[in-house]
Amino acid sequence: MSTTTATSATAPTSPEPSGLGRRRTGSLVWHVSALLVLVVVLYPVVWVIGASFKPSKEIVGSLELFPTEPIVANFKGLADGIADIPIATFFQNSLFYALGAVVGILVSCSLTAYAFARIRFAGRNLMFSLMIGTLLLPYHVLLIPQYVMFQKLELINTYVPLLIGKYLATEAFFVFLMVQFMRNLPKELDEAARLDGCGHLRIYWSIILPLCRPALITSAIFTFINAWNDFMGPLIYLNEPGNYTVSLGMMMFMDQEGVANYGGMIAMSLVALLPVLVFFLAFQRYLIDGMATSGLKG
Amino acid sequence: MTLVKESPAVVKASPAPPAAARRRGRRENLAGYLFMSPWIVGFLLLTAGPMVASLYFAFTDYNLFSSPKWVGLDNFTRMFDDSRWQKSVEVTAKYVVIGTPLKLLLALGVALLLAQSRRGQAFYRAAFYAPSLIGASVSIALVWRALFSDDAIVDRSLRLFGVEIGGWVGDPGWVLYCLVALTVWQFGAPMVIFLAGLKQVPRELYEAAEVDGAGPLRRFWYITLPMISPVVFFNVLLETIHSFQIFGSAYVISPNGNCGPADAVLVYTCYLYQKGFDEAQMGFASAMAWMLLLAVALVTAVLFWSQKKWVHYEEDAR
Numbered sequence: 029m030s031t032t033t034a035t036s037a038t039a040p041t042s043p044e045p046s047g048l049g050r051r052r053t054g055s056l057v058w059h060v061s062a063l064l065v066l067v068v069v070l071y072p073v074v075w076v077i078g079a080s081f082k083p084s085k086e087i088v089g090s091l092e093l094f095p096t097e098p099i100v101a102n103f104k105g106l107a108d109g110i111a112d113i114p115i116a117t118f119f120q121n122s123l124f125y126a127l128g129a130v131v132g133i134l135v136s137c138s139l140t141a142y143a144f145a146r147i148r149f150a151g152r153n154l155m156f157s158l159m160i161g162t163l164l165l166p167y168h169v170l171l172i173p174q175y176v177m178f179q180k181l182e183l184i185n186t187y188v189p190l191l192i193g194k195y196l197a198t199e200a201f202f203v204f205l206m207v208q209f210m211r212n213l214p215k216e217l218d219e220a221a222r223l224d225g226c227g228h229l230r231i232y233w234s235i236i237l238p239l240c241r242p243a244l245i246t247s248a249i250f251t252f253i254n255a256w257n258d259f260m261g262p263l264i265y266l267n268e269p270g271n272y273t274v275s276l277g278m279m280m281f282m283d284q285e286g287v288a289n290y291g292g293m294i295a296m297s298l299v300a301l302l303p304v305l306v307f308f309l310a311f312q313r314y315l316i317d318g319m320a321t322s323g324l325k326g
Numbered sequence: 327m328t329l330v331k332e333s334p335a336v337v338k339a340s341p342a343p344p345a346a347a348r349r350r351g352r353r354e355n356l357a358g359y360l361f362m363s364p365w366i367v368g369f370l371l372l373t374a375g376p377m378v379a380s381l382y383f384a385f386t387d388y389n390l391f392s393s394p395k396w397v398g399l400d401n402f403t404r405m406f407d408d409s410r411w412q413k414s415v416e417v418t419a420k421y422v423v424i425g426t427p428l429k430l431l432l433a434l435g436v437a438l439l440l441a442q443s444r445r446g447q448a449f450y451r452a453a454f455y456a457p458s459l460i461g462a463s464v465s466i467a468l469v470w471r472a473l474f475s476d477d478a479i480v481d482r483s484l485r486l487f488g489v490e491i492g493g494w495v496g497d498p499g500w501v502l503y504c505l506v507a508l509t510v511w512q513f514g515a516p517m518v519i520f521l522a523g524l525k526q527v528p529r530e531l532y533e534a535a536e537v538d539g540a541g542p543l544r545r546f547w548y549i550t551l552p553m554i555s556p557v558v559f560f561n562v563l564l565e566t567i568h569s570f571q572i573f574g575s576a577y578v579i580s581p582n583g584n585c586g587p588a589d590a591v592l593v594y595t596c597y598l599y600q601k602g603f604d605e606a607q608m609g610f611a612s613a614m615a616w617m618l619l620l621a622v623a624l625v626t627a628v629l630f631w632s633q634k635k636w637v638h639y640e641e642d643a644r
Contacts, residue, residue, distance in 0.1 A: 058443055062450050065436055069454055069511070075479070076469050088478045136364040149358025159365070162373055164563075166571050166622050168595055169615045172383060172608050173376035176390065196368025203365070228357045257463040259574035264603060275464040279578065282468065294472070297465035304460050312452045315459070319515055320522035 073305075080298045084291035102295035110281045113269055115296070118277035125187060125262075125273055126255040132194030133202050133251045134244055140197040141206030142232045146218060156207075163200040175264060189265045190258075194251070202247040205322055209243035210236060246318030249311045253304050274300045383612035390606050401613035411614070413589050414597040420502060421593060422569045425509040430561055433513040437520035438550075451521060455514035467508070467578035471495050474504045495579065498590040505591055508575055516561040523557035524550070555637045563629050570622055571595055594618055 079087045081098035106115050143149070144156055178189040197203055213236065221231045237244070262273045269280060278300060281293055308315065359366070384401060386394035405411050436454060440447050460466050474480050476493030484491060494500040531549050540548065551558075573595040577583050585592040585600075594614070602611030 055443070058439065059446070061439055062446065065439075066450065066453055069457055069514075071479075072466065072469050072473060072511070073456070073460075075473065076465070079472070088472055088475055091479060091482060136368075139361045140365040143358050143361035147354055147358040147361060149355040149362075152358065155362065155365075158369065162369070164567060164622070164626055165373070166567070166615070166618050168571065168598055169380050169619045170373060170376040171598075172602055172612045172615060173379035174372065175602075176379070176383075176608065177376070179390065193368060193372050195364065196372060197365040198368045198372050228361065232361070253459055257460070259462070259464055259578070260599075263577075264599075278464045278468070279583070283582070293468065297468050300465045301460055301463065304463070305456075308456055308459055312455070316451060316455055316518050319455070319518045322519075 073301075076294060076298050076301070080291070080295040082291065084289065087290055087294060102291035103299075105289065105292045106295055106299065110277055111269060111284055113272075113277070115277070115299075117270060118272055118274045121271060122256055122273040122275075125190060125258070126252045128187065128191045129194045129255040130248045130251045132191060133199060133247055136195050136197035137199065137202040137247065138206055138237060138240065138244065139232070140203050141210055142228075142236055144203070144207045145210035146231070146236065147228060159200050159203055162198070163204065171264070178265070185266055185268050185271060187265075187271075190255075190261045199251075201322070202251070205247060205318060206240060206243050208321060209240055213239055242314060242317070245311065246314045249307055249315055250318065253307060256304055380612045380615060383609050384616050385613075386609045388607075388609040388612075390608055394609065397609070401610045402617075404610065405613060405617070410589060410592065410597060414592045414594045417502060417590070417592050418570065418572075418594040421506060421509075421572065422566060424503075425506040426562075426565050426569050428506065429510045429513050430516055430558075430565060432510060433516035433561070434520050434558075436513065437517045437524060438546075440517075440521055441524040451518065455518055458512045458515040461508065461512035462574055464574070464578050467575045470504065470508050470575075471579055474507075495581070496587060498586075498588040501580065501587065501590045505572075505576055505579055508579070509569065509572070516565060519557050519561055520554065523554040527553040552638045556639055559629070559633050559637045563626065566625055566629075567622055570618065570625075573599070 074093060078092075078094040080102055081100065082090065082095040083099060083101070086095065109115055110118075140159075144152065144159075174189065178184060183189055193199070217235050217239075218231050221235055226234075257275065258273070259275045262276050263279075266272055266276060269277075272280065278293070278296055281289075281296060285292070383394060385396060385398060387397045387400070388394035440450055457466075472478060474494040476496070478493075480494070481492060491497070491500055494504040527550060531553070532545055535545050535549055572593050576585055576591045576593045576596055577599075580586050580591050585596040595618075598611050598614045598618070601607045601614065
């Protein structure tokens, strides 16, 4: 990051033609403003890293970002678990939820998107409108009846209510993203394949899916992060601490020893953020491009 | 199978044997429904069915253990008389009306800034986007509580300017703004969309305007804004709908998850949750959900209606 800012003097600036001096000041103003926003945006993330190495008592009061004498006691304390449940259990549960969601979204949404983008069937336009409609539907309208249904089926405190929608393509955003992507692939591909005697399943599997890799990666990462961060779903459907995801585990932590073990809680916050931050650093291109296209074609 | 070689457009026009064309159409229909089957099942089972059920529950007294009892409009009249419901509407309205414009203005401002220069743009864009991914997590809500507590960084920084607030989180007058700040901090997602829109504005337009002597402000008002109005519309629509439904951050930011102190962050969905899952008033909660749906539908309708007046789609693009 320091290299990009250091070479600022030669940066091409605003589209207005202006003197060299004005361009330099413009560039300077640009970088100062961008850096200022950067400091505010990243402060909380940097803060949580620094704070997790401080003793509990110093976390809120001290203004230093990083402690002069960093300690690892907060992290060591996590090994004791929360309410006799090892931290690893929460992470396993979250991982199970997130990976299960990713598989479901990839399979169900790509099948649906293929039908919308590549097959002409009666009622397609109607179904497409319904699908877009669900994009705007507040989830809370479905919350109570779905809960009642899963309660009658005795599926409370399992991951079925959290995952089943992912396997039934109810996340319209990802269907939409994949439809947009598939529509842009040349039609000739399908026609050529059909000449060779391929059916839809073959075309979907051997031609369209491999070409859709960017859209699939974007959907997978978003799904993973959403499931990892999900709070309301687990809060409603999981009620036994052994089944808790990381989000719920942290809430329990806070309720039980939040004040006494503040450092431990901050350390846990950092550990819980890590998978998302790692995914972000590795795949930020896919995420940002996915966001950008969803907006442009909406 | 003779039809296979022809493109679909030709199939329609050619005097092919109608039976074969029909057969092919039927095969396509079958394939379509097979591929769509997960979505169709999901739509019926998890969306359409629950919507009907929810509408029915809204007119009943239902506590999950005895069967629903029809009470007519009772839930709705009780709702309007309920002071906590009124409070939740007020809190949510404040949150939407203050938070969403601030977030979008910041997103647009920063997008305009980043669009000025290519160097460093990718880095800043990525860094500014990061909060949108982690902002909804419990971790960040807890961090937020710490940053806005008494004597912490926000409090101390404001004191430098002579503003004495103390801890925002424990203060009924300020805790909502702590939540608003958390939303505004996640301006990266709409910013990315604005930035993509700005990239598509043809440069010739600016050059022509400059020849005509238009300054930066007029260029922004007469060229940039109309040209990116579709993405503005998209962002306003999505961000507004989303902020109506805020739940997790409000729940976590308030101590004990009670959306307090003094119901200061009792957002609509938090109250819905309390009614449905703490008090098992499933009928009342369903009625609340339908009021939320109506509010969201109304806002969506107004936005779609108003877009005729201010959103410019390019002729050939639509």
